[in-house]
Amino acid sequence: MDERSEKKIVLVVDDDKNILRLIQAYLEKDEYKIYNATDGNECFDILEEVMPDVVLLDLRIPGMDGLAVMERIKKFYPELPIVMMSAHGTIEAAVDSMKIGAYDFVTKPFESNRLKLSVRNAIIIRSLSQELQRLKNELYPTRDFGSIIGRTGKMQEIYKNLDKITASASVTVLIMGESGTGKELVAREIHNRTPSRAKKTFVAVNCAALPESLLESELFGHEKGAFTGATDRRVGKFEQANGGTIFLDEIGEMTPATQAKLIRVLQEREFSRIGGNDLIKVDVRLVSATNKNLEEAVKAGTFREDLYYRLSVFPIIMPTLRDRKEDLPLLAAHFMEVFKKREKKDVLQSISREALDVLFKYDWPGNVRELQNTLERAVVVASGSEIQLDDLPQMIKSMGVDKPHRTGESYVDLTGTMEEVIERVEERVMRKAFAEYDGNVSEVARRLNIGRATIYRKAEKYRLPIKD
Ligand SMILES: Nc1ncnc2c1ncn2[C@@H]1O[C@H](COP(=O)(O)OP(=O)(O)OP(=O)(O)O)[C@@H](O)[C@H]1O
Ligand SMILES: [Mg+2]
Structure with a gap:
């Protein structure tokens, strides 16, 4: 032997x-x-x-x-x-x-x-x-970083930057990248790996989810009677995050007025609650994220340049999944394990070669989140020991068929009747929005500016997973 x-x-x-x-x-x-x-x-x-x-x-x-x-x-x-x-x-x-x-x-x-x-x-x-x-x-240990999965050179770069960031307790970080690339995951890792902050709170604020009038009080709090409806004193997110990390998600959506207030806070390192006089000082690390190109927003005049510089002391750009496809088997296997446990499908062992082939060919506009949703669905529908081609959504399967040269996301197959072509485009748009907003109907409706009833109808037609 x-x-x-x-x-x-x-x-x-x-x-x-x-x-x-x-x-x-x-x-x-x-x-x-x-x-x-x-x-x-x-x-x-x-x-x-x-x-x-x-x-x-x-x-x-x-x-x-x-x-x-x-x-x-x-x-x-x-x-x-x-x-x-x-x-x-x-x-x-x-x-x-x-x-x-x-x-x-x-x-x-x-x-x-x-x-x-x-x-x-x-x-x-x-x-x-x-x-x-x-x-x-x-020399450069190839590894995952906590809960972040990926071993390609592009991810190693990210880990190197995370090492630098977490070695400092306070450097301000701006995470940029397409939807679903793991910006929030990275923000949480930064918090968890910063020794002096990990035991304190990580507070996330989605700047796009609240109307301007509420965002400011959400961030900085208000005193009782500061405005109609302010029946109690309220502590803002900055105060809640004291000692820890505040994560401002979708910062590109912040309105000019809130941007102005935020820049003052960042400059002076203190603020007061709305309607209050006391100056409050907090010790937080600020991490913000956006899937917008902020530099362009600055050029276009919709985002303040001074704020951009304050936020991007340490910028990180998350790679898209299509730019690190070598990580796909690792990520797919990881998600299979996660959902296999949840679904108690112990027999499930692997992903078939044909299925993996097709996953490779698809270009993942919704990045890791879309892959995660795809695997979740596949694990649920899979019946044997392998995830098969047929356990994948039609949209992704159709990528397995060799197509004329495609230029990234904008490629549309223009053959067939008008109705067929429009359906193809519609499915793509819907699928991308569903991946982006994790199947949340309200968000998708808002993003695409169409009614919820229509979304439900289309979701059924294209068999998109609704999570509401
Ligand atoms: N490298 C990764 N390893 C493991 N899981 C990941 C990775 N990247 C993303 N994910 C998972 O994919 C999902 C989407 O990630 P996340 O919410 O961080 O994306 P995002 O960049 O904030 O997207 P959006 O711009 O749409 O808010 C999460 O469930 C996250 O755990
Ligand atoms: Mg996010």
Whole structure:
């Protein structure tokens, strides 16, 4: 057993028995352990069981094009070196496969030495790159940050910034990013990881949810009788957050008057309740967030420049999910676990390759929140041990079909009747809004400026999950 585990593993994917025998004869003597697959499906079955050190892949195999198999291997096992083999050693085929990331290309029939050399080099390269990764990990530990999930370079950057932010007790942070990218999650992590504040309160205020007249008293409080309806003295959120963190969400929605009051508070570090004279001093860290481009709002004159500078002492820009798709399997698996526990579906073990493929192809306008909602639904409807393609919403599944080149979110398939095209657009708009507002009908209605009854109707039509 021991001796065998020392052996390097080669996976050969070729339906030609003669080639398999030949490779076996060439390589087994050299202490390689060989696994054979005769088509793409078998290849992936084996990959689920063993992790080879190198794959020898025929360009033409039954059922699936060799290049497609290779692309898929690269997607799921990016570090695994692949040597392409072909009896038809055209330059184009070689160039194509190298472009997608083949380590080498050998022409059949091959000489034993050429094959051995290619296999040996591929393995050396792999172990060097693993070593490099190990050293990198030592230097920059690849990790998640508390409840934040993601290991791509983009997230590592975020973690580095969070380390700096949490090393200071008071630096003011502005978190920017599309809807659903985790801005609030990051704000909470900042609070939880700031030693001097973690035990105090984290207070969140959604600046878009309250009318201007109420927001100010919400933030700063009021004295009894300060205005009609102020029947009691009320302590504002800034006071509640004393010692801890105040999170001003959707700060881009703040009206000029409230912006003016806030800037005064930030400058003077003290304020008074509405209708009061006492000056109140609080010790809070201010974290704000927006999915608007504040710089543009400043240019457009709708957001005060001085406030923008005060808020963005330490700016963080959250990456979109489509910019860190490598994190998708990790996030999807995480959400599957979370909802599997909640739904008590112990049998559920994994996400099928086809489903994962489609998740990769979709562009996630609603980012992590949309992925989370998708997995929640999938876990609820899944019946076996795997989440299947059919457990995903139609909209996402239709992404699995190769489409003409798409430019981000704005792509619309313009084929078919007017009604069909409009429906397509409508579904997209609805789906995005539902993802953005987590299926909250009132919010979606407000955002799209259409009635709630219409929203309910459309939600049923497009099978969107309502959470009201
Ligand atoms: N990196 C991540 N790891 C784990 N969960 C995440 C991550 N990013 C986001 N989420 C989850 O996705 C959901 C949306 O995140 P969050 O509310 O922080 O987004 P947001 O940027 O504030 O969105 P919005 O602008 O719409 O308010 C939450 O349930 C959050 O826990
Ligand atoms: Mg938010």
